[in-house]
Amino acid sequence: EKAVVSGIAFQKDQTKISFQGVKDSPGIASSILGPIAAEGIEVDVIIQNISNEGRTDFTFTISSIDRDVVEKICNTQLQDLDFNNLIIDNNVGKVSIVGVGMRSHAGIASRAFQALANNNINISMISTSEIKITLVINIDDVNNAVKVLHHEFELDK
Amino acid sequence: EKAVVSGIAFQKDQTKISFQGVKDSPGIASSILGPIAAEGIEVDVIIQNISNEGRTDFTFTISSIDRDVVEKICNTQLQDLDFNNLIIDNNVGKVSIVGVGMRSHAGIASRAFQALANNNINISMISTSEIKITLVINIDDVNNAVKVLHHEFELDK
Ligand SMILES: C[C@@H](O)[C@H](N)C(=O)O
Numbered sequence: 001e002k003a004v005v006s007g008i009a010f011q012k013d014q015t016k017i018s019f020q021g022v023k024d025s026p027g028i029a030s031s032i033l034g035p036i037a038a039e040g041i042e043v044d045v046i047i048q049n050i051s052n053e054g055r056t057d058f059t060f061t062i063s064s065i066d067r068d069v070v071e072k073i074c075n076t077q078l079q080d081l082d083f084n085n086l087i088i089d090n091n092v093g094k095v096s097i098v099g100v101g102m103r104s105h106a107g108i109a110s111r112a113f114q115a116l117a118n119n120n121i122n123i124s125m126i127s128t129s130e131i132k133i134t135l136v137i138n139i140d141d142v143n144n145a146v147k148v149l150h151h152e153f154e155l156d157k
Numbered sequence: 158e159k160a161v162v163s164g165i166a167f168q169k170d171q172t173k174i175s176f177q178g179v180k181d182s183p184g185i186a187s188s189i190l191g192p193i194a195a196e197g198i199e200v201d202v203i204i205q206n207i208s209n210e211g212r213t214d215f216t217f218t219i220s221s222i223d224r225d226v227v228e229k230i231c232n233t234q235l236q237d238l239d240f241n242n243l244i245i246d247n248n249v250g251k252v253s254i255v256g257v258g259m260r261s262h263a264g265i266a267s268r269a270f271q272a273l274a275n276n277n278i279n280i281s282m283i284s285t286s287e288i289k290i291t292l293v294i295n296i297d298d299v300n301n302a303v304k305v306l307h308h309e310f311e312l313d314k
């Protein structure tokens with residue numbers, strides 16, 4: 001599968017919610033997302049990495065419009081959840097490299113990471129699929145990141 | 158966008174590589190993936206969550222066939238990388254809920270998480286996109302997870 005980058009998408013109106021240090025046991029992910037889903041909130045990226053000493057971070061992004069509703073759920077229905085720290089951050093932007101065959105080419109992801117590094121843009125979260133590499137970055141870096149990635153993948157021709 | 162689950166995909170031949178405690182600064186993601194991409198290794202899921210006290214975990218999955226080559230890269234080209242712990246785990250399976258509109262419906266993800274929880278299947282890693290919810294789980298749980306998710310999304314009719 002030859003990788004072909006077809007475009008760079010971005011969003012600037014995102015809020016990141018992270019429950020840090022949740023227990024890594026069955027039912028935790030559903031207990032966090034359940035009340036949010038019940039409100040019909042659109043959740044974008046969901047990321048959870050492997051646990052360390054039985055705990056892990058469960059992070060997701062929502063549209064900033066939904067921040068107040070979700071914050072209220074966190075402080076009411078989720079107040080009894082066992083976690084170390086809750087982070088709610090509005091300074092979140094997202095850039096995605098869209099194409100086909102993205103997965104089979106670590107080269108595409110590696111080029112994207114390198115191009116951002118050369119421009120001193122830090123990557124806060126990473127999530128990939130066959131058609132997309134999604135990077136959560138600081139909202140102030142979004143414009144520059146889009147330019148850098150357009151250039152790297154020669155989409156500005 | 159109405160969410161429609163069209164199928165459940167799974168893979169059992171995956172190996173998980175996790176650099177725990179890497180510095181959260183520009184260039185780190187590229188320095189890890191660069192040497193692996195240079196060998197033409199196909200990398201599947203890449204996951205990185207937000208950092209905690211300036212460090213985070215960078216995790217990815219590869220096909221188990223490539224384990225030895227990647228392990229050698231970790232022990233040679235990546236030996237000078239600043240990290241706390243390297244995990245290489247073969248007991249890794251992957252199930253994906255495939256469809257359209259997945260992102261806009263936290264309900265789909267929440268139902269999947271709940272169904273797995275009800276069957277005592279623990280979720281080790283989570284990565285989502287519009288067309289797919291990818292869950293990394295223990296290889297021993299893959300068969301049961303596929304059955305449970307087929308039933309939950311009425312794909313077994
Ligand atoms: C942390 C959370 O994902 C947990 N492992 C679960 O299965 O729900």
Ligand SMILES: C[C@@H](O)[C@H](N)C(=O)O
Nearest residue numbers: 123182183184185186
């Ligand atoms: C950890 C790694 O992703 C780092 N933040 C980078 O931008 O490369």
